[in-house]
Each structure stands twice: as C-alpha cells, then as structure tokens.
C-alpha cells in the first residue's frame with residue numbers, strides 16, 4: 001500500500017493512493033484526520049455550523065459523530081505554478097478528477113445519514129452547503145493536517161508535496177460521521193473505488 005505522506009497527531013488513516021473504478025488511471029492521495037484546534041476554528045468559519053443542521057434520520061447515533069477531514073492531493077503532470085494553456089488544461093483535468101471523487105465520497109456518506117461536504121478547488125467555497133462565503137485555505141489545511149510545506153508566490157501561497165514538489169493539486173472533503181464509517185474507503189471496501197497497491 002502506498003504511504004507517501006507524513007503522519008501527524010491528527011492522522012487516523014495515513015496517506016494512500018485511491019482511485020475511482022471509473023477513473024482507474026487518475027489517482028488521488030487521501031488520508032483521514034481529526035480536526036486539530038486551528039482547523040476546527042477555521043471549519044466553523046467556513047461551514048457556519050451547517051453540519052449540525054443536517055437531518056440524518058432516526059437511525060443515526062449522534063453520540064458517535066466526529067468531525068473529520070479527508071485532505072486529498074493529486075500529482076499534476078505540470079508544475080502548477082507555471083502559466084499557459086497546457087497548465088489550464090491540466091488544472092481542468094485535476095478539477096474533474098477531484099469533483100468526481102468528492103461527489104462519490106460525500107454521496108456515500110450522506111446516503112448513510114451523515115453529513116459531508118467538499119471544497120470547490122476553484123472558489124475555495126463549500127460545494128454542497130449553501131450560504132457559506134468564507135474561503136477555505138487548502139494550503140493552510142495541508143500544512144496543518146499533513147505537515148506539508150508551503151512558500152509564497154506573489155499573492156498566492158503554494159503548497160509543496162514531499163515527493164512531487166509544487167506539482168500538486170490540493171482539495172479537501174469534510175465529514176461529520178463515525179470514524180468507522182470512513183474506514184472502508186481507505187481499505188478499498190467501498191464499491192466503486194480501490195486502493196492502489198504498490
């Protein structure tokens with residue numbers, strides 16, 4: 001199993017490469033985390049308690065619910081700091097891979113009666129929750145959860161992956177669910193997604 005990320009105090013499942021069966025060649029590095037204090041505060045600003053308004057139904061055991069983050073990173077074919085039409089095309093590809101993955105994960109969690117949402121990589125705003133207008137910083141999030149490093153490029157903070165450098169496309173999914181519900185995804189037990197074995 002691929003493990004090419006860094007383990008931190010918040011790590012519940014270490015980084016590994018996953019892919020949707022429908023997109024077998026498009027791998028996403030993903031891991032599962034509790035929210036450390038700085039991220040908990042930021043989550044509150046970005047989602048404005050939307051997760052508490054979610055009606056999960058009678059079967060949901062509210063005492064088992066935990067706020068969880070699934071940071072994802074894709075290795076890009078181009079260094080994203082560069083500019084040009086080929087960079088834009090690559091960003092579109094990475095965007096679509098993440099949007100399919102985020103939708104797949106969130107629909108699965110929501111179908112079980114739990115809350116989940118994912119951040120739109122273009123705007124930094126939640127994809128599902130309405131009325132949220134505070135941008136989530138993917139770079140700060142990855143520094144906090146994975147201890148990845150970042151540097152400043154003009155106005156934009158750029159993340160560097162320990163193996164891929166700045167050829168990395170970060171994007172995050174959040175859930176309010178029992179940890180056990182998420183384990184299957186990282187063990188390759190959800191229909192429609194697999195882990196890449198190395």
Ligand code: B12
Pocket residue numbers: 038039042080081082083087119120121122123124125135136137138139140141144153154155156157158159160166167168169170171
């Ligand atoms: C808006 C945006 C832009 C805008 C403006 C950037 C700006 N800073 O205003 C524009 C269009 C200019 C832009 C340009 C580029 N961008 Co841009 N951009 C974004 C986007 C969507 C949001 C960034 C942002 O506004 N961050 C700042 C906000 C959120 O934070 P803030 O208010 O300054 O500060 C708050 C936080 O720090 C927070 N905070 C404090 N403590 C903590 C702790 C934690 C744990 C957390 C989570 C937060 C937090 O509190 C502060 C106050 O509220 C991100 C994706 C994302 N969601 O992060 C991509 C993103 C950062 N961009 C990216 C890229 C690649 C670029 C370009 C290089 C693209 C290109 N090839 O042209 C250029 C760089 C140009 C340059 N030199 O500036 C990539 C970086 C990839 C990487 N490897 O890191 C990202 C991650 C998008 C992606 N998924 O690929 N970008």
